Amino acid sequence: MKAHILVVDDDPRITDLLRRVLAYEGYSVAIAVSGNEALNRSLERPPDLVVLDIMLPGLNGLEVAQRLRAAGDNVPILMLTARDAVADRVKGLETGADDYLVKPFAPDELVARVKALLRRSQEERHEVLRYADVELDTGTRVAHRGTREIELSPTEYELLQLLMKRPRQVLTREIILDRVWGMDFEGSSNVMEVYIGYLRNKLEAEGEPRLIHTVRGVGYVFKE
Amino acid sequence: MKAHILVVDDDPRITDLLRRVLAYEGYSVAIAVSGNEALNRSLERPPDLVVLDIMLPGLNGLEVAQRLRAAGDNVPILMLTARDAVADRVKGLETGADDYLVKPFAPDELVARVKALLRRSQEERHEVLRYADVELDTGTRVAHRGTREIELSPTEYELLQLLMKRPRQVLTREIILDRVWGMDFEGSSNVMEVYIGYLRNKLEAEGEPRLIHTVRGVGYVFKE
DNA sequence: GTTCCGTCTCAGGTTGATCTCAGTATCGCT
DNA sequence: AGCGATACTGAGATCAACCTGAGACGGAAC
Secondary structure (H helix, E strand, C coil): CCCEEEEECCCHHHHHHHHHHHHHCCCEEEEECCHHHHHHHHHHCCCCEEEEECCCCCCCHHHHHHHHHHCCCCCCEEEEEECCCHHHHHHHHHHCCCEEEEECCCHHHHHHHHHHHHHHHHHHCCCEEEECCEEEECCCCEEEECCEEEECCHHHHHHHHHHHHCCCCCEEHHHHHHHHHCCCCCCCCCHHHHHHHHHHHHHCCCCCCCCEEEECCCEEEECC | CCCEEEEECCCHHHHHHHHHHHHHCCCEEEEECCHHHHHHHHHHCCCCEEEEECCCCCCCHHHHHHHHHHCCCCCCEEEEEECCCHHHHHHHHHHCCCEEEEECCCHHHHHHHHHHHHHHHHCCCCCEEEECCEEEECCCCEEEECCEEECCCHHHHHHHHHHHHCCCCCEEHHHHHHHHHCCCCCCCCCHHHHHHHHHHHHHCCCCCCCCEEEECCCEEEECC
């Protein structure tokens, strides 16, 4: 649903500004203040885009970009560079950044670039999630169980994608509600249960074994 | 065959610099010092890329870009903007520029961007898109369904081309609005729906099966 | 000027996704 | 086994998304 953006900078003025601006645009935002923290957060919750300052304590921005790419991550990266550090910009683009912005920048411009990058990556990044005999193609948004094709509504798709991105791992109800419905509290609704039901119906329509398992009092897991 | 680049700027220092640098890289270079001259030269010899200053006597850069796009020309445009004219940059990207560079810039950087843009656009030219019993010739801009010839207005063409370039893949409304109409927000217009309707009418005029499918809440797909 | 064409807006109708609710089933515990 | 808490299910109401036809508007061609 809403894209997740990781902002990496050690200047609190920048991170505060970006958190506000990006949250206002409807993105969910994570902050890291060092290169190492950035890599960790990126593992915890893989972002859809990274805003990365070049000047960082410890591991610098170029190195972070390199590590991400080396690990096979092709998340779009927007680099922030100091004014006049032209050589850096060029190097940044070569190292795997997808765009850069010169500090100081106008929030409007950052937002425009972020949107453009997300659009581009959304177009190019069609991956196929697989587990057991289930496939989910993020390009066509169609699922398969064995050879059977399964059409999904937007919400069903979001939910299945979330579960399949972390197979064998239990996702709590709080996390699911937040990621799929953007609710940050557990209110008195049972939408999630209803949609789990929809997915189970579709995935087990021909009597196949259950893949979405309930973990009572906690959440759900996708596993055999 | 070396690419032809049109440089539009009224500052002789800039045009001289660019002529030298680009010629050194093996491009053929034309110069225009006003918006009107740019449009004329563009007719005389259609360039493979335009480097366009925003501040121009007479017709300004944004207007030139708009005219080119309105005439159906999708030549890549690299905008030059004065430092700090942030609003212009944003507007530039919205108006149909493909990239921009802030003055003053390093020649190396300009060359890098020019190369990137040319590479991108080269992948996109003169071909015949085919899917199922539909053909779209990007040279003549005419479509066929089976043996029936279908004429398309400029907007219809853009839309169909976008869909046919990625058959079976779901294109989000956001992406479509951006690529075809240059809107970077989802406003309260339903042009896109109207044009989807036009295309469907033309493609299914003789009762053929539907190829443009709606993906509710997401966008559209071109598939059987 | 008139006509034509392409584009876009608007309003009304239709469909399909989403959510709520109430009743039922299941689980884990004593 | 029996109980309370938790999860599932089916049916239907609600609401947003989408489609369509008619027409306004502007620019280009005649």
